[in-house]
Structures are given as C-alpha cells and as structure tokens.
Amino acid sequence: MRRLTARSFGGSALVGCVSMLLSLPDVEGGQGLATACISVVALLTGIAFFVLPFSRWPRAAVTPALPLFAGLVAWANAIAPNPFDSGFFLVALAVLVGMALPSGGSLLVAPLLCVAFYLPVAQWADAAQTTELRRAVPDVLVVCVLVGELVAYLVTKLTRAAAELHEHDERRFAALVENSPDITIIVGRDRRVQYASRALEELLGVPADTLPGVLFDELLDSRLHPADRAIPVGYLGPGEHDIRVREAGGGWRTIEYVISPGQDGSIVVSARDVTERRRLESEVRERALHDGLTGLPNRALLEERLAGLDAEGAAYALVYCGIDGFRTINDRLGRAGGDLVLRTVAGRLAAVAPGTGSPAHLEGDEFALLLPGVALEGAEQAASDLLAAVARPIELPGIGRTTLTASLGIAGTWSGGPDAERDVLGDADIAMYDAKSAGGGVARVYGPSLRQELMADLALREGVALALQEEQLRLHFQPIVDVATGVPHGMEALIRWQHPERGLVGPFAFLETAEAMGLMGAIDRWVLRTACCTMARLSRTVPELATAYVSANVSPARLEEDGFAGEVLAVLAESGLPPEQLVLEITESAALGVERVVEAVRQLRAMGIRFAVDDFGTGYSSLSYLQRLDFDILKVDKSFTDEVTEQQESAHLVEVIARLADSLGLHTVVEGVETEVQAAALRRLGVASAQGYLYARPVAPEELARVLPAIAAARV
Numbered sequence: 001m002r003r004l005t006a007r008s009f010g011g012s013a014l015v016g017c018v019s020m021l022l023s024l025p026d027v028e029g030g031q032g033l034a035t036a037c038i039s040v041v042a043l044l045t046g047i048a049f050f051v052l053p054f055s056r057w058p059r060a061a062v063t064p065a066l067p068l069f070a071g072l073v074a075w076a077n078a079i080a081p082n083p084f085d086s087g088f089f090l091v092a093l094a095v096l097v098g099m100a101l102p103s104g105g106s107l108l109v110a111p112l113l114c115v116a117f118y119l120p121v122a123q124w125a126d127a128a129q130t131t132e133l134r135r136a137v138p139d140v141l142v143v144c145v146l147v148g149e150l151v152a153y154l155v156t157k158l159t160r161a162a163a164e165l166h167e168h169d170e171r172r173f174a175a176l177v178e179n180s181p182d183i184t185i186i187v188g189r190d191r192r193v194q195y196a197s198r199a200l201e202e203l204l205g206v207p208a209d210t211l212p213g214v215l216f217d218e219l220l221d222s223r224l225h226p227a228d229r230a231i232p233v234g235y236l237g238p239g240e241h242d243i244r245v246r247e248a249g250g251g252w253r254t255i256e257y258v259i260s261p262g263q264d265g266s267i268v269v270s271a272r273d274v275t276e277r278r279r280l281e282s283e284v285r286e287r288a289l290h291d292g293l294t295g296l297p298n299r300a301l302l303e304e305r306l307a308g309l310d311a312e313g314a315a316y317a318l319v320y321c322g323i324d325g326f327r328t329i330n331d332r333l334g335r336a337g338g339d340l341v342l343r344t345v346a347g348r349l350a351a352v353a354p355g356t357g358s359p360a361h362l363e364g365d366e367f368a369l370l371l372p373g374v375a376l377e378g379a380e381q382a383a384s385d386l387l388a389a390v391a392r393p394i395e396l397p398g399i400g401r402t403t404l405t406a407s408l409g410i411a412g413t414w415s416g417g418p419d420a421e422r423d424v425l426g427d428a429d430i431a432m433y434d435a436k437s438a439g440g441g442v443a444r445v446y447g448p449s450l451r452q453e454l455m456a457d458l459a460l461r462e463g464v465a466l467a468l469q470e471e472q473l474r475l476h477f478q479p480i481v482d483v484a485t486g487v488p489h490g491m492e493a494l495i496r497w498q499h500p501e502r503g504l505v506g507p508f509a510f511l512e513t514a515e516a517m518g519l520m521g522a523i524d525r526w527v528l529r530t531a532c533c534t535m536a537r538l539s540r541t542v543p544e545l546a547t548a549y550v551s552a553n554v555s556p557a558r559l560e561e562d563g564f565a566g567e568v569l570a571v572l573a574e575s576g577l578p579p580e581q582l583v584l585e586i587t588e589s590a591a592l593g594v595e596r597v598v599e600a601v602r603q604l605r606a607m608g609i610r611f612a613v614d615d616f617g618t619g620y621s622s623l624s625y626l627q628r629l630d631f632d633i634l635k636v637d638k639s640f641t642d643e644v645t646e647q648q649e650s651a652h653l654v655e656v657i658a659r660l661a662d663s664l665g666l667h668t669v670v671e672g673v674e675t676e677v678q679a680a681a682l683r684r685l686g687v688a689s690a691q692g693y694l695y696a697r698p699v700a701p702e703e704l705a706r707v708l709p710a711i712a713a714a715r716v
Contacts, residue, residue, distance in 0.1 A: 094143070094147040111141065183199045183200045183203065183257075183269070184271075185216070185269040185271070186267075186269075187267050187268075187269065188264075189266060191215055192212075192215055192216065193211045193212050194212055194266065196212070203245070203255075204223065204247070204248060205247075205248025216269075223246045224244070242254055242255065242256050242274070242278070243257070252275075253273055254275045255272070257269055257270065257272075288300065293339055293346075294342060294343055294361045296346050296349075296350065296367075297360040297361075298360065299363065301360065302362070302425070303425065305358060306370070314373065314413075315372075315412070316372045316373065316412060316413055317378065317413075318368060318370055318379075318411055318424050318425060319382055319408055319443075320366070320367075320408065320409040320410075320411070320425070320429050320431065321367040321386060321407075322406060322433075322435075323342075323390075323404060323405075324404070324406060324407055324436070324440035325440075326341065332398070333398055333399070337397055340396065340397075346359070346361055348389040348390060348392070349369060351389065352382065352386050356374075357370065357374075369386065371412075375414070376410070376412060376414060376445065379412060386408060387406060387441070387442075387443060390404050390405065390406040391441075405440050406440070406441070407433075407440045407441070409427075409433070409434065409446060410431055411430075411431055411445075411446040415445075427450075430450045430451055431444045431446040431450060434453075457513070461513055461517060463497075464517065467499075468523065472500070473497060473526060474496045474700070475494070475527065475531060476493075476495075476698035476700055477492065477493055477534075477550070477698060477699065477701055478491065478492050478698040479695055479704075480689055480691045481689065481690065481691065482689060483687055483689060484683060485712065488544050488545060488548050488708055489689050490549040490550065491549070491550050492698075493527060493531040495527055497509070497510055524553075524555060524558050528567075528568065529571050529574070531550050531552045532574075532577045532582060534701050535549075535550035536575040538701060542708065548581070549581045550577075550582060551585050553584075553586075554586065556586065560600060568609065582609050582610070583632070583633060584610075585611075585613075585614040585635070586601075586613060587614045610633065611630075611632055612631060612633035612634070612635055612669070613631050613633070614635045615671075616657070632666065633667045634666045634667070635668075635670075635671055636668065636671060638692075639672075640657075640670070641654075641670055641673055641692070651681060654687065655685040658686050658687050658688075662686075667688065667689065668687055669690060670690045672692050673691065673692030673694045676694065679694055696711055
C-alpha cells in the first residue's frame, strides 16, 4: 500500500508537470518562466517518488508531503493560474489523502486544499468569478472530504483484511510445521539456529525453545554416529543426504535431510526420520539378492560381486555345482523332499567355503562357490572338499539313508581371454556340464575346447531344428536280399541329413541331439510317412520291388502313444501301400520292456503290419519276449557277422539263432555283410536273408532301379 501511495504521488507530480508544460504557450514573461520552473520541480518530485524507496516509509511519514504538494499547486496557480490543472490536482490530492492518512485525516487537509484552489485563482479573476469561486469553496471542501474519507475507509479495510489473511496463513503454516513429523530448522548467516520445529525436540529430547542461538554444527556433532562424523553437515549442496543421529532414548536413527537457501543468507534444513524406510529397503534388497529357500546369495548378487572383482582386476576362481539326478529326486519325493536336498547341499557348501569364499544358490539344483584370490590348485582342493561334503549320507523321507553326488565345473580368471571377453561363470557352467557328461560325481576344469564343443552342440541343435522345418532330411534305402539269389526281400529306410554345408550326414551325428530336444516324435512321423509313400511308388515303378517290404524303426514311446495305430493306418491309406509291405523295427533293448509295447504290437499285427526285432544279440537276448511279442523278423546284429568267419563260436551262435528263428516261425536277417566270405558262411549256416555293403550301400530311392539288377547279376 505504501508503494502504491508513493507511486501515486509521483504520478500526480508528473501529470501536473505535463499539464504546466502544455500551458506554456498561453503565458507570458515571468509567468512562463515560473511555470517552467514549477514544471521542473514537479518533474523532479515525481521522479523522486518513483525512484527513491518511499514505499518503505511509515504511513505517517507521507503526511508532510501532502501540504507541500498542495503549496506547490498554489504556487503554480499564483504564477500561471489554470483552473483545470487546479481541479485535477485537488482530486488527485484528495485520493492521496485517503490513502496516506487514516479516517478523519481529510478533515484537516481539505481546508488547505481549498485554499490552494481558491486564493491563486481568485487573485486574477474578476468580481463575478471571485464570487462564484467563493461559493464553490464549500462544495470543493465537501467533495475533498468525501473522497478522502471513502478512500481512507477502503484502504483501511483492505489493509486490515490483508493483515488478517497474512496472520492466518502464518498461524496455519506454523501449526503445520509444529505438528509435522518432519523436522524444520532455520539457520542464520552466523551458523546459529533461528528456529527449530517440535519434531527435533522429540528426536533429540532437547526443548525446542532452548535451541535458538545454538550453533548448528555443535547441535549435531555431539549426536552424530562415528561413521558419519566426516560428513560436513550444513555445508552440503542441494540434494538428499543421510546421517545417523543418536535419539533421546540412546538408539540410532537415520535422518534424511535437504538443505535449501533461505532469506538474508540463512539456510533451511528439512529433515525426516527414515529409519524404518531404510530398514524396509534393506530387507527388500536382501530378499532380492538372496535365495529365500537356502538363504544363500542368488545369481544377481553373485554376478554383482563378479563384476566388482573384474572392475578391480582381481584374480578369483569359481566352482559351479550341479546335483546329480536331482530331477529324479524331486519327482520321487515331491517339492518338500527336493527342498530338503537343496537346503542340505547349501549348508554343506557354506561349511566347506573358506573364509573369503562366497557360496551362492543360482537356480534349481545349481550352486556356485566364489573364491577371490584363489588359483587353480586352491579351486581344485575346494572342489574336492565339496564333493566329499555332498557325498556324506543324508536321510530322505521315503528313501531313508542315502548319498548324493554332484558334478563340479572349475573356472577362473586364468581360463578366459581379455577381461572384456571373460565369462568365468559361463566357463564354469560349461565345465560342470562336461562333468555331468562324464557320469557325474567328478570335477572338470574349463578349457577352451569345452567352449568349442558347446558352440558346436548349439549349432547342431539349431541345425537339427531347421532341418525338420526346411525339409533337409532325406531317406536312403538299403536292400535286404536273398543270400543265395540276391533277389530283394525288402528295403530298410535309413534317415540322412542333407546339411547345407557338411553335405550328407548320417543318423548317429544328429539323432541323439534330436531326441534330447524332444524332436524324435516328429522325425518318426516324417520317416514313417516318407517311407510308405516312397515304397508305394517304387513298388509300381521298379519290378524287383513289386512285393518287397519297407522297414522303418519305431521307438517304444511312439508305440505307446494314443492313436499311433490310427496314425499308421492313415499313412498307409494315404500312400496306398498294403499293410503287409510295412515292417516296423524295434531294437532288442527296447523290446525288453515287454509290458509297455506288447499290446500296441498286437493291435498293429492284427492290421497286417509285421514287426522285426533289430540288433538281436546285443541285449539280454531273452527268448520269452520273442514269444510274447510274436515278432515276424529277427535281425542279427553286425557284431556277429564280423566274427562269423574268424571265430567258430560266433559261427555256431549264428547257426543256433537261425534255427531258433525257424522254430519260432521267424524270418532271419543278418546285418553288416561286407565280404563274399561272410556271405558264403551265412549260406552254409542256413541264413536266408542279409543286408550290408557287399550287396549295396544305402542309396537314394532314384538309384534303386540301377542298383537292384546289379545285385542279382552278381549272385548268378
């Protein structure tokens, strides 16, 4: 309001200055000079009110300026009378009186205003004008009083309302600060406390009214945790900071505080007790970085520690542990039994870890032991201790007292390349799987060749999946011929992989991987369909194969699948191949699981499909399953053929097998015939059919029309 008053004075003076300057052309001589001087004075007065800090003056200090300004108007009118200027100044002065003085002030100033208005003008006016002006004086007086009082009333009302609102805001803010759990401290430029909220009193146990005047640094230094004394409290820049302070009860509380600049060089410290929040954050971090079942650090924490050691350039070793046969244990004992095994192994791992070692539970049945500063010899010793610890007897529900084994992989900073390319955890994992491949219960040290083998295995897995999707698989056929005449009795379908880079690849190079990937079912279906369709076409186009059969291997798992019999019938119907021209081969080791396949074999034989037992002589060679499964063909393994001409025992055994097959109504086929001497021996032993490189290698179906006549011609 004072600022507005000062600006009003200045504005009025400037307007009067402009008005007088505009009247200069109408005055002459000394009056013009006087008018110009008064205008300059008015101009300087206006500038002074705008520039000088009059807004800081007390309200009463403005009052003396009013008669001075009124006298200025009177002097101006005395030198250069201008009723219009006088009237304008009077109204402006009446408003200023109301703004500068309390109610009733206009009663004192109004007569002065009237004198300033009347005397100068009346001096130069004629008698009639003077009389008129004298009559107007009361009216002017009333108007000035009314205007001044109205403005004074409004100003007083507004000023009081603003003061009450300001006081209300201050009380509300003070109540919020006093009752807030947050701590507020105002520290002056001299580093002494000017204000402290009640929350600080509750924390430190010191009455808040005794804190003003206390040095801020002394207030906290004596209560700071020893580990935080190096923190320059009060000198930190913007941002959040944590310190630990001893509370009134003697315990330690964690305080988060922010320092911000205040007025007149002071600082405002806003703080809050975050002890509970920091505890919860610590618990969350603990849970995030530790395994809930075993209590050991998890993979995330292990990788964090590995990254820290790598950043420091420190040497370390890592032992990767996998429990052998854990899946079987978990399936048999359920989750509770599996968890018991994991907790037991975790405890034994932690027990054998050296002082600087850090055990971790990675996932499932896999653990790790980080050994900072340990070389290969120390890691091998730790692995040996761990194998012995895991192998100690354990009591398992439903099993009783038993022992466990583990496969361990060892790697370290010595085993990788440059630091940027090193992956010790991955190297140890590869070495662990190499130990599992060796049968488990052992430790293996990582070497570059292991990674190469892993990469080759991954490439093989990707290739096998693509081979099935992109139709890279092929079927080759090897004739099964009459030993005496060379006439083909059938064809065995053998799978090949037409690799885009390696060329034609045999089944032993990829079928085991396909089985591990769960692709054997899809491959078996492809082989069965392709074999039947190809043989149906060949029986129509190649005269030698008009009545010959095609044999394809099938796994016991496929025989047990629901709908397998219907699937075979659908393939036969699609291809047009008669059921008697299809032979399904089962290996002897698979056939030993009689109960699993006997019913499936009976269903398919009832449809006219024949069965052969492959690789006979490599298993237990039990005669009971031959009778129960009612096979049609008995295929003698190549191992007997290799020795049939060199060892009398082998020749005699082949002869016995052939006679046994005849007595059971089975047709005998000997595999792996490679020489004429072997073929002649088989003829003498009474073997009817054979297959092998002597007659033909497995060939593509389009080559059979050329190969088969040559076989028969060679037997003549």
